[in-house]
Amino acid sequence: MSLEDGDGYISPFNTSCRLMSDAWKSTLISAALVCLAPLTVVLNLVVVVSISHFRHFQTTTNIILLSMAVSDLLVGLAVMPLMIVTLDFCWCISSFICFLFDLLSFVLTSASVGNMVLISVDRYVAICYPLRYSSIKPSTVKICVSVCWISSIIYNLILLKDNLLNIDSSSCYKKCPFSLNDILAIVDVFITFYVPLTVIIVLYTRVFVVAVTQARAMRSQVSTTGSKTVSAMKSELRAARTLGIVILFFFICFFPYFISSIIGQDTSNEASTGQLLLFFSNSTINPIIYAFFYPWFRKTVKLLLSCKFCKL
Numbered sequence: 001m002s003l004e005d006g007d008g009y010i011s012p013f014n015t016s017c018r019l020m021s022d023a024w025k026s027t028l029i030s031a032a033l034v035c036l037a038p039l040t041v042v043l044n045l046v047v048v049v050s051i052s053h054f055r056h057f058q059t060t061t062n063i064i065l066l067s068m069a070v071s072d073l074l075v076g077l078a079v080m081p082l083m084i085v086t087l088d089f090c091w092c093i094s095s096f097i098c099f100l101f102d103l104l105s106f107v108l109t110s111a112s113v114g115n116m117v118l119i120s121v122d123r124y125v126a127i128c129y130p131l132r133y134s135s136i137k138p139s140t141v142k143i144c145v146s147v148c149w150i151s152s153i154i155y156n157l158i159l160l161k162d163n164l165l166n167i168d169s170s171s172c173y174k175k176c177p178f179s180l181n182d183i184l185a186i187v188d189v190f191i192t193f194y195v196p197l198t199v200i201i202v203l204y205t206r207v208f209v210v211a212v213t214q215a216r217a218m219r220s221q222v223s224t225t226g227s228k229t230v231s232a233m234k235s236e237l238r239a240a241r242t243l244g245i246v247i248l249f250f251f252i253c254f255f256p257y258f259i260s261s262i263i264g265q266d267t268s269n270e271a272s273t274g275q276l277l278l279f280f281s282n283s284t285i286n287p288i289i290y291a292f293f294y295p296w297f298r299k300t301v302k303l304l305l306s307c308k309f310c311k312l
Contacts, residue, residue: 040076043287050300072283106156114148120203242293253282
């Protein structure tokens, strides 16, 4: 026997389960996450192993890509499984699980945005100031990446301090509550999305203008500067193009959710859950882009599949 309450929940014995007319949407999203999570973990693990294991892959650009891959790996390893749990209204969700999901989502999002800004700065310096770029050491980039992660953790702990203080070990929710006042929410959207977006657009606009100029100058430089110099210039331009595609897909995936947040749309409905799925699917898309444009990624995959990796 079960009794239905006014909010569309039923209570068979002592459990709670929501009766939704659109339950198939949540089921579909959960099924997509079940497929995406292991794929995200495997693909990003290949990126992490590739850059970490082979020293000649540890360039300044690839160190930032390694940071991105770690962020994406954690999304597939922790955030996506936690999202599956929060989507199932028949489960009892503790406030700690809810806080953990929110904290990981916020920290990894902030770190990813920070990494995108670092990628834009990296390409800006590489294309616009090539002589200065050649003097930048990997250790300097590692410090920048570390600052990005540490600041993301501290910033989001401060942002979610009310949720942290309200953790109740005896709590049981049908759906995770989220407490963040409107002013903080708007400030966070601008700090996490719109300000970095503006910085990235400005930097990449400059990169595009300089890249076009350099591409035109390459033809006349073949005879004067030699093929090695031209080859290096082409390599930097190809890297700028590839990383530009990464940034483009990043904002395509993030834009719908942040637009909904800024206009005050209810983020608890199924439409917003779909936007959140697109949001996190960017972690799966990134290594796929690397597979298409980076030979070192394809080389590592072949080594792993041929079981020759451990011999190197």
